[in-house]
Amino acid sequence: MLADKMxxxxxxxxxxxxxxxxxxxxxxxxxWLADAARAKLRAEALRTFLDAWEQxxxxxxxxxxxxxxxxxxxxxxxxxx
Numbered sequence: 871m872l873a874d875k876m877x878x879x880x881x882x883x884x885x886x887x888x889x890x891x892x893x894x895x896x897x898x899x900x901x902w903l904a905d906a907a908r909a910k911l912r913a914e915a916l917r918t919f920l921d922a923w924e925q926x927x928x929x930x931x932x933x934x935x936x937x938x939x940x941x942x943x944x945x946x947x948x949x950x951x
Contacts, residue, residue, distance in 0.1 A: 878903075 880888065892902035924930065930938075939945065 888902065889899065892899050895902060897905070
């Protein structure tokens with residue numbers, strides 16, 4: 871695998887939290903950050919898909935969201951107002 875080396879800066883508290891999380895997961899820092907980046911990209915792709923779906927079919931109903939939450943074992947947060 872080719873590596874794309876990057877230099878990033880995080881505020882001190884975030885950097886400490888990331889290091890603790892990587893240690894807790896018994897992962898290297900680069901691997902942990904790569905997993906976090908993949909998760910963010912998947913979430914963005916899902917949001918794009920759902921936005922397009924809702925444009926075509928209308929908003930998801932409360933029942934559809936409840937079923938998805940149960941089937942995927944998720945906790946869906948209410949949108950910020």
